[in-house]
Amino acid sequence: MKLAIIYGDVSTTHQLIIEEAEEIFDSVLAAPVDGLKMIHSEEGSKVLYKDTDLTEFDAAYVRTNDEDALFSEHLVEVLNKAGVVTQAEDESFSYSNNKFYSMKILAENNVNVPDSFYTLSPETAVDAAEELGYPIIMKTIEGAGGQGVMRASSENELKPVMDTMKSFEQDICLQEYQEHGGTDTRVIVIGNEIYAYSRSSNGDEWRSNLAAGGERKEADITPEMREAALTAVRASGFDIAGVDVIETDNGVYVLELNSAFGLYKAINETVGDNVILRLVERMHERAMEANQS
Ligand SMILES: Nc1ncnc2c1ncn2[C@@H]1O[C@H](COP(=O)(O)OP(=O)(O)O)[C@@H](O)[C@H]1O
Numbered sequence: 001m002k003l004a005i006i007y008g009d010v011s012t013t014h015q016l017i018i019e020e021a022e023e024i025f026d027s028v029l030a031a032p033v034d035g036l037k038m039i040h041s042e043e044g045s046k047v048l049y050k051d052t053d054l055t056e057f058d059a060a061y062v063r064t065n066d067e068d069a070l071f072s073e074h075l076v077e078v079l080n081k082a083g084v085v086t087q088a089e090d091e092s093f094s095y096s097n098n099k100f101y102s103m104k105i106l107a108e109n110n111v112n113v114p115d116s117f118y119t120l121s122p123e124t125a126v127d128a129a130e131e132l133g134y135p136i137i138m139k140t141i142e143g144a145g146g147q148g149v150m151r152a153s154s155e156n157e158l159k160p161v162m163d164t165m166k167s168f169e170q171d172i173c174l175q176e177y178q179e180h181g182g183t184d185t186r187v188i189v190i191g192n193e194i195y196a197y198s199r200s201s202n203g204d205e206w207r208s209n210l211a212a213g214g215e216r217k218e219a220d221i222t223p224e225m226r227e228a229a230l231t232a233v234r235a236s237g238f239d240i241a242g243v244d245v246i247e248t249d250n251g252v253y254v255l256e257l258n259s260a261f262g263l264y265k266a267i268n269e270t271v272g273d274n275v276i277l278r279l280v281e282r283m284h285e286r287a288m289e290a291n292q293s
C-alpha cells in the first residue's frame with residue numbers, strides 16, 4: 001500500500017505523520033502542495049509530483065493551508081475520482097476552507113452553531129450586528145490559530161474593524177458571541193473514534209486557541225459534545241477532522257471544522273493514545289477496504 005502525504009507548510013507535524021506511516025504503509029511519499037501539477041487531458045486526470053503520478057497511490061492524506069483552498073478542493077476531487085482514498089469527500093474541503101459555509105452545512109444538518117452572517121459591506125455588517133446583538137464575533141472567512149477572530153462590544157468598535165477588513169479585501173463572517181468561560185474542546189474524529197482535549201485561555205483572553213496562549217488539558221467530553229462533533233464531521237463528508245466545540249448555558253455549539261488540525265506528540269500524552277498512529281492506521285484500513293472492493 002502506498003500513501004501520499006500532501007502538505008502546505010514544512011512542519012514537524014508532517015514529519016511525525018511520515019514516521020508513523022512508514023511503520024504501516026509499504027511506501028510513503030510526502031509532497032508539498034506547491035510542487036504538484038494537476039493535468040487534465042484525453043487520457044484522464046493526473047496529479048504529478050516530479051515524475052510520480054499520485055493518482056496511482058492507494059491513499060492520500062491532504063493537509064494544506066487555507067491559502068491553497070481552491071487548489072486543494074480540486075485536488076481532493078481528482079484523487080477521489082481516481083480511486084485514491086483521501087480523508088474527505090469531494091465537497092468537504094470547500095466547507096472547511098470557509099467558516100461561514102461550514103456553519104451553514106452544519107446548521108442544515110442539525111448541529112448547533114452560533115447564528116452567523118456573511119456580509120460584504122461594513123454597512124450591512126452593522127445592520128447584521130444589530131440583529132445578532134453585542135458583543136459580537138467577527139471572523140475572517142479563512143484563518144487559523146485564533147488569527148482573524150475578533151470581538152466588538154459596540155457599533156463604534158465594529159465599524160472601524162469592518163472598514164479595515166474591506167480595505168484588506170477580507171470577507172467577514174459575523175457571529176453571535178457565546179460565552180464559554182475561555183475554554184473550548186478540540187474533538188478529533190478519526191473514523192468512528194474520538195479523541196478530545198480542552199484548551200483554556202489565560203486571563204482576559206477569550207480565544208482559547210493554543211496558538212493564542214491557551215493551555216491544553218484533559219477533556220471532560222459529554223455525550224452531547226461527542227454527538228455534535230461526530231455529526232459535524234459526517235455532515236461535511238470528512239472521515240478525519242478536528243472540531244472546536246464549546247459548552248454554554250444554552251447548550252453545546254460547534255465553532256469550527258478543521259481539516260488540517262494540530263497534531264503533535266503532546267496531544268498523545270493528554271489523550272492517552274497515539275493519535276497520529278491511529279490516523280495513518282485509519283487511512284490504511286480504508287485503503288485496504290477500497291482495494292478489496
Ligand atoms: N461565536 C463565538 N463565541 C465565543 N467564542 C468564540 C466564537 N467563535 C470563536 N470563539 C473563540 O475563538 C477561538 C477561535 O475561533 P475559531 O473559529 O475556532 O477560529 P480559528 O480558526 O482561529 O481557531 C475559539 O476557539 C473560541 O475560543
Ligand SMILES: [Mg+2]
Pocket residue numbers: 145146209244256
Ligand atoms: Mg479553531
